[in-house]
Amino acid sequence: MSHFFVVATNENGIITDEYLASDLKRALAQPFDFSDVFIYSHGWWNSPNRATQDYNRFTIEFAQAMRLLAAAAPASKLPKASLGIGLYWPSMLSADPAAFSNNFQAASFYTMEKRADAVGEHAGYFLLKSIALAAAGASKPTLTRLHLIGHSFGCKVVTNALQWLTEDKRDNSALAALNQLTLNLVLIQAAFDEDHLEKGDEYGDIAAKYDKLRVLATISKEDVALQTWYPRAQSAKIITLLDERNALGAVGPTPKAAKQFGGRKDLSVDASFQRSTVANLKDRFLVADITSLHRDKKLLQALDAQPDSFSGHHSTIFLPQLYDLMAGFLFGV
Numbered sequence: 001m002s003h004f005f006v007v008a009t010n011e012n013g014i015i016t017d018e019y020l021a022s023d024l025k026r027a028l029a030q031p032f033d034f035s036d037v038f039i040y041s042h043g044w045w046n047s048p049n050r051a052t053q054d055y056n057r058f059t060i061e062f063a064q065a066m067r068l069l070a071a072a073a074p075a076s077k078l079p080k081a082s083l084g085i086g087l088y089w090p091s092m093l094s095a096d097p098a099a100f101s102n103n104f105q106a107a108s109f110y111t112m113e114k115r116a117d118a119v120g121e122h123a124g125y126f127l128l129k130s131i132a133l134a135a136a137g138a139s140k141p142t143l144t145r146l147h148l149i150g151h152s153f154g155c156k157v158v159t160n161a162l163q164w165l166t167e168d169k170r171d172n173s174a175l176a177a178l179n180q181l182t183l184n185l186v187l188i189q190a191a192f193d194e195d196h197l198e199k200g201d202e203y204g205d206i207a208a209k210y211d212k213l214r215v216l217a218t219i220s221k222e223d224v225a226l227q228t229w230y231p232r233a234q235s236a237k238i239i240t241l242l243d244e245r246n247a248l249g250a251v252g253p254t255p256k257a258a259k260q261f262g263g264r265k266d267l268s269v270d271a272s273f274q275r276s277t278v279a280n281l282k283d284r285f286l287v288a289d290i291t292s293l294h295r296d297k298k299l300l301q302a303l304d305a306q307p308d309s310f311s312g313h314h315s316t317i318f319l320p321q322l323y324d325l326m327a328g329f330l331f332g333v
Helices: 020-027 048-070 100-137 154-166 173-178 224-235 255-259 297-303 320-331
Strands: 003-008 036-041 082-088 145-151 182-188 213-219 265-268 285-289
Touching (some): 020 100, 036 100, 048 082, 048 320, 145 154, 145 320, 154 182
Parallel strands (some): 036 082, 145 182
16 A cells, blocks of 8 residues: 655745644554655746646656566565655745746746755755654564655755755764665756765765665756756856856766765666666666657657757656666666
8 A cells, every 4th residue: 555645845945734743653653564755856847736747647657667567576676565755845936827926937046946955954854854763663664765756956855855864963863764774866857066966065965974875867968957057047156157067967966976976877768778777786876868768759759748948858757768767776676
């Protein structure tokens, strides 16, 4: 049996559900026996309806892919029961898609960039700490894996949540409990700088603090939002244009950042991609280039996946090959 929560926050990243902590504690106790927890975060420019639609589609299509491989994969590798948590945070100037203020949405890049970090610092941190402590305190612990999945600025949310837990000086019990689990971080077209995982930078502690953490990051040359607009937006914040700021979802991590994970393994994903390509890999940081998928006109036509006039294929993520990639990476199947 599986279950799905939608967790809403305000613009400061404060969770509005006062019963969430107790609900999580109950969920991670018997008789649910969840073996896996998934935390999802959407990115910028999502209304409540759009975020809900995306979560519904992504989770049901990923679950469908998992069901289809269940007959061929060892049951011991797949989730026995899973808890999904979709984090909704205000990523538009107004939650009403028809509001006049949303005509200026493109100008909210810097506001939403900071907001995504705030959501990770508060809501994401709270979720991780609550899950870790609830799992550790269960009379019969069954949780073995925690999967954090973000898209675009949502990658900042889930990654900053991990970072803030490492910085909790008051109580390290949650960090210790989380390190007893298998941790997976999936960064789909991550909208943060390629060097933010370096020691001393935004999220520079997670490689060393979570020794079981593995990362899968996708990149694409057809992602106009990250290839074109992201560097231009970042250049406006720095003194010299010579210091180009590339997105991790455009080029992957810097060599220095990758080194902290023992290096990076590069993969190319096309329409013929097989899960076995990643199933037996032990590398801690995989970079999957999905450019070929975004250039495959036959595939995109079959999926009715058209590029956005502003962002290109930044949000073309509902792809069977991406689900297979994630399944191979998360479960080794």
